[in-house]
Amino acid sequence: MNREARHMEREHTGELQAVYITNNGSIENGRLLIGLKNVFSKCLPNMPKEYICRLIFERRHKSVVIVRNGSQVIGGITYRTFPGTPAARLGEIAFCAVAQTLQVTGCGTRLMNWTKHYAREMDGLEYFLTYADNNAVGYFSKQSFTKTVTQEKDKWFGFIKDYDGGTLMECRIHPTLPYASFPEMLAKQRAALEGEVKRYTTGHVVHPGLPHWKEGGGPMPVGDIPGVVEAGWSHAAGMLYKEYQIAMNGQILDPTEDNLFEFMTMLLKKAQKHADAGPFQRPVSAMDVPDYYSIIIDPMDLGTMEERLNSRRYYITLNMFAADFYKMVKNCQLYNGATNPYFLAAKRIYEVFWSVMRSSILPNLEAAGIVEPKL
Incomplete structure (x- = not known):
């Protein structure tokens, strides 16, 4: 049109x-x-x-x-x-x-x-x-x-x-139908519809960027983000606050900031110590694989995940942590193919990762709002 x-x-x-x-x-x-x-x-x-x-x-x-x-x-x-x-x-x-x-x-x-x-x-x-x-x-x-x-x-x-x-x-x-002025008719209808929508929503309002992290701030409560509450968000409905518990070290723990950090650290160390983890410990070298970064535009590795985790600012939810792990394995599949030994190694680590997640999150992943991406 x-x-x-x-x-x-x-x-x-x-x-x-x-x-x-x-x-x-x-x-x-x-x-x-x-x-x-x-x-x-x-x-x-x-x-x-x-x-x-x-x-x-x-x-x-x-x-x-x-x-x-x-x-x-x-x-x-x-x-x-x-x-x-x-x-x-x-x-x-x-x-x-x-x-x-x-x-x-x-x-x-x-x-x-x-x-x-x-x-x-x-x-x-x-x-x-x-x-x-x-x-x-x-x-x-x-x-x-x-x-x-x-x-x-x-x-x-x-x-x-x-x-x-x-x-x-x-x-x-x-x-x-006005065939000769069809685009004009649709443009007027769209403008009228958008005008009506704006009467009942705030989706068209653009807020300025947040200086919170530039100034060295840590995790920011969702409700403090401008426009979130006005858009209808509530503490009870927030995915960050799904009620669940973590089974770790023989205890049932609430997902506090410290407990989440310990749980993610345990998961990451288990992955790093896996027998197949060698190729994934650090970023892929452009010297060794010249075309890698022309194909993989958003790389990920266990070393980068460790840096993000230790900052204690990046992974404020398990979903974010799991998403980076999935990205690392999916990148391996995209570059090497589904039958390549490197991907099969990454897949074995991935299966261990999610096996621990499934057995440690109570009552279950779905109730906790945690997504398990499928390869």
Whole structure:
């Protein structure tokens, strides 16, 4: 939608223009139809040029073209109408193309929306049908075409051309949607919705950064962070304060700051002493593994975890501690692959880590709000 909005801005400046044309004998329409024929010939190489010319110049066919700088045709759609028949409210799209350099810029969507607008306003159409080849099914699907034809068969069968190997697709042209100003309509609706949301929430309020840690502060109570209480947080609902206990050294302990520090220290030492821990004791050397840091952008190792733990400021919850341990093992998997000996070693340490966590947290991890990531 943002890409189409940019094309609308170009329309407002006059750089782009959407024009509805027929072969009415005028020099200007003839010039635009020749330009459209050139676009179709380049973008649809399997279509004979004679066939393209016959259809776009045939008077029952209408075309909508996107013109750049008043002269250059950069895309268009040609469709046929059936006035005075049971298919009078139906249009059959024969050709649809935009210049190859513009096929991922939103120009195709803008073109289709203009075509729906003109088909409804100029020709009174309510439906489009088209046979799409395999390369075009995706595009038409994005433009609200479906493979389900809802119209009664006698209203279209025998009127539109039947192509072997194509997929018949249908699109209903809404009677009131402002196709030509669709992005503007959505922008106004979004602004109105956001305005209503702001009346009942504070999510749009931005608080300044906290100087707490710059000034050497330790763990900060969640309730002291500006905006947290206003957003509806309460002490009872805070994940940091889930009620649980720790089984350690033959005792059942509350998760105080000191007890958490001792428990995490015990877990870390157990990991460091594991038989497979050698490669994970310190950061990976860029000299030994030159491409490591181009692949792993957020490295972790047991030595770094020990520094963070000993600062007594970083790991204020078990979830934060466990997340770094998971990161170390996941990085190993990402760089080496799931069958590499290094990852298998890291996985064995990881299994011991979580075995101790599961047996030490009471009543259980889920009740304590502690997440066990799966590899």
